[in-house]
Amino acid sequence: MMAEHFHINTPLLESLGMSKRLGTTVYLKMESSQPSGSFKIRGIGHLCQQVAGNSKGVVCSSGGNAGMATAYIARKMGLPATIVVPTSSPVLVVQRLQDEGATVKVIGKVWDEANTEALRLMETEGLTYVPPFDHPLLWAGHASVITEIVASVGPNLKPGAVVLSVGGGGLLCGVVQGIKAVGWTDVPIVAMETVGADCLNAAVKAGRVVTLDDITSEAKCLGAKTVCKKAFEYSQSGEPRIISELVTDQQALHAVERFLDEERVFVELACGAALAAVYSGVVSQLQEEGRLPTPLGPLVVIVCGGSSINMKQLDSIRNKLLKMD
Ligand code: PLV
DSSP states (O other), X not given: OOOSOSSOOOOEEEEHHHHHHHTSOEEEEEGGGSGGGBTHHHHHHHHHHHHOTTOSOEEEEOSSHHHHHHHHHHXXXXXXXXXXXXXXXXXXXXXXXXXXXXXXXXXXXXXXXXXXHHHHHHHHHOOEXXXXXXXXXXXXXXXXXXXXXXXXXOTTOOOSEEEEEOSSSHHHHHHHHHHHHTTOTTSOEEEEEETTSOHHHHHHHHTSOXXXXXXXXXXXXXXXXXXXXXXXXXXXXXXXXXXXXXXXHHHHHHHHHHHHHHHOOOOOHHHHHHHHHHHTSHHHHHHHTTSSOSSOOOEEEEEOBOSSOOHHHHHHHHHHHHHHO
16 A cells, blocks of 8 residues: 655654754754655655656756655565666765665756756656656645644744745745745745855846856755756745855865764755754844844754765865865
């Protein structure tokens, strides 16, 4: 029998360390504890249930985590999975995908090129295409991260703001839809990216969707060159208000290390970008600038997770960033 859904109801934990630093209660939505290691399973699970039932196999282009979710779900559904990742994805991700039973193709320098190959395989092999961030079914699935928070704490814990990371903008679209569904449209979203993987920020600055020349950030799972159109539209709508902010790779890395020390949970740089909103003072700065209120209601940080990290990878990123200093 197929389960109702593939994702689990994740813990919402109070972070003492972050709360002390910020001066308001910080809640962590622990998507890092999802099967396959990230929030991606929410949207991809929903999408696969809708479209992959009679499929002869699925193909997903990914920086890593959408692929991990797809491979996991395909295994549960008894379908073969092909995951196309760019050469920028660390070897450990390829290994983890293979351990999940997927066929892995390493093609292109960045995700956008891997995606071209996935679309080609959809055409030539008749596989069901699983997009990593740009699809309404993904957003509908991701929205459950917000409705789940309301279901567990009740509508009275209205956050002062929600913090999340943005790659192609799928999580952002889902969270916007969840926020609308529960009537929290006055809750602002702080949308975090790293410098060099900043397609939403570049679009917001330009006033239109733009394509980055290259991905220069080490947060490879944020590395889509173009943000999805829907995410940009939401950023312009003002309801909920979306505040686009950047941190450096160094700040994201320090956030990953501090989170490991304080919360004893290991996440990748893509998630570190969201954690750095607190650890590097981005949220406090927004309060100082009057763009977020003081006092601020409880802050919810979506700990998106990610499998592209282990001790060796952490060392390698640290060394790479040290050399660039
Ligand atoms: N990662 C996508 C896109 O990569 C992928 O293929 O896995 N946090 C983590 C840990 C992620 O893996 C991602 C997306 C995000 C945040 C951002 O989510 P998005 O793409 O929906 O904005 C190129």
